[in-house]
Amino acid sequence: MTQDLSQAHQHEHQAVPSDLALRVKALESLLVEKGLVDRAALDALVDAYEHKIGPRNGARVVARAWSDPAYLRRLLNDADAAISEMGFGGMQGEHMVVVENTAGVHNLVVCTLCSCYPWPVLGLPPVWYKSAPYRSRAVIDPRGVLREFGLQLSEEVEVRVWDSTAEVRYLVLPERPSGTEGWSDEALSALVTRDAMIGVAKISLPRVGSAA
Amino acid sequence: MNGVHDMGGMHGMGPIVEEKSEPVFHYEWEGRIFAMNRAMGAWRKWNLDASRHSRELIPPAEYLRMSYYERWLAGLIELMVQSGLTTRAEIASGAPVPESIKTVPILTPEKAAFLVAKGISTSRNVKVTARFQVGQQVRARNMHPVGHTRLPRYARGKFGTIHRDHGVFVFPDTNAHFLGEKPQHVYSVRFEARELWGAQSGEKDSVYLDMWDDYLEST
Numbered sequence: 001m002t003q004d005l006s007q008a009h010q011h012e013h014q015a016v017p018s019d020l021a022l023r024v025k026a027l028e029s030l031l032v033e034k035g036l037v038d039r040a041a042l043d044a045l046v047d048a049y050e051h052k053i054g055p056r057n058g059a060r061v062v063a064r065a066w067s068d069p070a071y072l073r074r075l076l077n078d079a080d081a082a083i084s085e086m087g088f089g090g091m092q093g094e095h096m097v098v099v100e101n102t103a104g105v106h107n108l109v110v111c112t113l114c115s116c117y118p119w120p121v122l123g124l125p126p127v128w129y130k131s132a133p134y135r136s137r138a139v140i141d142p143r144g145v146l147r148e149f150g151l152q153l154s155e156e157v158e159v160r161v162w163d164s165t166a167e168v169r170y171l172v173l174p175e176r177p178s179g180t181e182g183w184s185d186e187a188l189s190a191l192v193t194r195d196a197m198i199g200v201a202k203i204s205l206p207r208v209g210s211a212a
Numbered sequence: 213m214n215g216v217h218d219m220g221g222m223h224g225m226g227p228i229v230e231e232k233s234e235p236v237f238h239y240e241w242e243g244r245i246f247a248m249n250r251a252m253g254a255w256r257k258w259n260l261d262a263s264r265h266s267r268e269l270i271p272p273a274e275y276l277r278m279s280y281y282e283r284w285l286a287g288l289i290e291l292m293v294q295s296g297l298t299t300r301a302e303i304a305s306g307a308p309v310p311e312s313i314k315t316v317p318i319l320t321p322e323k324a325a326f327l328v329a330k331g332i333s334t335s336r337n338v339k340v341t342a343r344f345q346v347g348q349q350v351r352a353r354n355m356h357p358v359g360h361t362r363l364p365r366y367a368r369g370k371f372g373t374i375h376r377d378h379g380v381f382v383f384p385d386t387n388a389h390f391l392g393e394k395p396q397h398v399y400s401v402r403f404e405a406r407e408l409w410g411a412q413s414g415e416k417d418s419v420y421l422d423m424w425d426d427y428l429e430s431t
Contacts, residue, residue: 112220
C-alpha cells in the first residue's frame with residue numbers, strides 16, 4: 001500500500017502543478033494588492049502547520065496518559081482541559097474527545113463528508129485521510145481498511161468507527177505496548193505514531209538490533 | 213445535498229495510498245491557498261459551514277478529479293465572488309479593477325497566531341432543551357435537503373442510541389446558507405454496524421456519528 005513519493009503524486013495531483021501554482025500566485029498578488037490579505041499572516045499560518053504543530057503534540061499527550069493514571073482519567077473525562085494542560089489546543093481542536101483502545105476495543109477515526117481532523121494534536125491530515133478510498137470505506141468496511149494498513153484484528157475485538165460529522169474532533173489513545181514499563185514520557189512518546197492516533201495502526205516496540 | 217462528497221459506504225474508490233514521509237504541503241501553492249482561506253475567512257463574509265458547502269458544490273466529476281487543495285482554491289473563489297470581495301474579472305486578470313478601493317488586511321500575523329492557538333468555537337452558551345437523553349433510542353431522519361447538511365446518507369432512517377450529549381452548537385444546515393445559527397444540542401449517536409450495513413459487518417462493531425437535534429426523531 002505504501003508507495004514512493006512520485007507514484008503518490010501521480011495518483012493525487014493529476015492537474016498540472018505549474019498551472020495551479022501560477023493561479024494561486026496570481027490570486028495571492030491580487031488579494032495583497034486589494035489589501036485583503038497580509039503576506040506575513042499567510043507566512044505565519046503556513047509556518048505554524050509546517051513546523052510547529054504536528055503529531056508529536058499528540059504523542060506527548062498519549063505518553064503522559066500511559067504513565068500518569070490521574071492524567072488518563074482527566075483526558076478521557078475532559079479532553080479539552082487535559083490537552084490544554086500540555087499546552088495544546090486551538091483551531092480544529094476546539095472540542096476534543098479521546099477514545100481509548102484496549103485489548104477488546106479498537107477505535108478508528110474518519111471524516112466521511114470532508115476532512116475533519118484534530119489539528120492541534122496531529123497537525124494537518126495526510127492525503128490518504130482526505131481521499132475518497134479511506135473516506136468511503138472506513139465506515140462500511142473498517143476491518144478491511146485496517147487489513148490494508150497491515151492490521152488484522154480478531155473477530156473478538158469490537159471495532160468502533162468515529163465519523164467526525166460535527167465540530168468534535170477525535171484522538172485515539174493507542175494501547176501501550178508491553179515491555180515499556182518504567183520508560184520516561186520522552187521515550188514513550190517517541191514510540192507513538194500518527195497512524196496509531198488515527199486508529200489505523202497499533203504501536204509496537206522496535207526490534208532490538210534493528211535499524212529503526 | 214446528496215453530493216459526491218458524502219462518500220461513506222461507497223465502493224470503487226480504489227486502494228488507500230499511504231505516502232512515506234509525507235510533507236505537510238506537497239507544493240508551496242498548497243500552503244498558500246490553505247492560509248488564504250483562513251485569512252479571507254477573517255473578513256467574516258461567510259462561515260465554516262458556508263465554506264464547506266462551497267466545496268460540496270463543485271460538480272461531482274470535477275470534485276473527484278481535483279486534488280484536495282485545488283478544491284480549496286475553487287471553493288474560495290466562489291465565496292469571494294459571491295460576497296463581493298473580488299470580481300471574476302479581477303481573478304481572471306490578477307489585478308484589481310480600477311474602481312477597487314484598497315483596504316487594510318484584517319488578519320495580521322498577530323491575529324493569525326491567536327487564531328491558530330485559540331480557534332473558533334461553534335458551541336454556544338445558550339439554554340436550549342435537549343430533546344434526547346443518553347441511552348435513548350433514536351432514529352436518524354430520512355431527509356434529503358438540497359442544501360448543506362452534516363447528516364450522511366448512510367445513516368438516514370437508521371436506528372441508533374444516544375451515547376453522549378456534546379452540548380449546544382451552531383446548526384450547519386441553516387448557518388451555511390446564512391439563515392441563522394439555530395443553536396441546538398449535538399449528540400454522539402451509536403449505530404450498530406449491522407443496522408447500517410447488514411450482516412456483512414461484525415456483530416459487535418459500531419459507527420458513532422455526531423448529530424444535531426434536528427437530525428433525530430424519537431422511536
